[in-house]
Amino acid sequence: MLQATHHSLAAFPLDRWWVAGFSWELKDKPLARTLLSRAVVLYRTPDGVVAALEDRCCHKELPLSCGVIEARGLRCGYHGLLFNTEGKCIEVPGQERIPDRARVPSYPLRERDQILWIWIGSNPDSQPDTEPPSYPVHNDPRYKFGGDSFHYDAPYQLIHDNLLDLSHLGYVHAKTIGGNPSLHMNAVVKVEGSGDHVRVVRLMPNSSPPPTYSAAWPFGTPGIDRWQEIDFKVSHVEIWTGAMDVGSGDLSDPKREGFHMRGFHGVTPETATSAHYFWTIATNPHPDKQDVTQLVVNQTAQTFEEDKVLIENQWQNQCRFPVRAQIDIHVDAGPNRARRVIERLVSGAVPK
Ligand code: FES
Ligand SMILES: [Fe+2]
Incomplete structure (x- = not known):
């Protein structure tokens, strides 16, 4: 496996x-997935309950993901x-007694x-102290969405860097x-945040609409006022981008109209050097273009896909030049702030 020594790993x-x-990935078959270096099998019972177990049978160690889902498990x-x-093992075919130790670890x-x-969890006693984050966009009647799960041969923080620095859009x-x-x-960029949250806001008033925007929305002016709001929340990044006719609204109004793209980006480490990227994109179809969702998706x-090619190339090269330092430029303020949050969480320090 490729290793780089100058970047903090694992x-x-x-x-x-x-x-x-x-949700739609769990149907009638178990799903094997390595998450945070743990081999896990995810499945849904016929009653609709979802479960995650270690992907290792405690008998002769076949992955449980090679098994079948039944009513009881x-x-x-x-x-x-x-x-x-x-x-917990609840049946050993051909044998009455179920050994006490016949169980496999489960995860909430x-x-x-x-x-x-x-x-x-970092140890067996670590249990959830909160409900998982909500993402109301997926239930908002104004929006329609689609998405996918990508696998990356690159460390997860390279994906954070990319999402928190949208200056790359023009080049990539x-x-x-x-x-x-x-x-x-040259966009006006503001980077802020507190605790585990990093927020980057980029505004591009009076700019030209890129191809997806023109195809999806009938703008009334040749130029558009464009925004990008990026919220990094460690486990995921929410990105609200969009545009409206020049001068038609206030770019800081949370209820502003125009063309919206709302992205959910769940970035979960698979291992120290690979990651899962779970994304959805939601849009608000214009009344004259109700069928535009699939185009946007x-x-x-x-x-x-362009980001994936780029980031995997970047990682390959970081491995080829393992002891070289990088330089920082203005676009790195958001990504660097997110890296400091992760560093603090990994070291266990309390936020100031
Ligand atoms: S390996 Fe024997 S039952 Fe699973
Ligand atoms: Fe990108």
């Missing part, structure tokens, strides 16, 4: 909710031991707003949500 805060996937695909949603798994949240995403590179690099998928 640093993830475990005692919190992380995104494990989306997950049955191992080798000798048929049946495990309930808490990981919750489903909220179509997002699956898992609590891995010219075909979809980009626009004039120099306008992006498809173009977003294309955009995120």
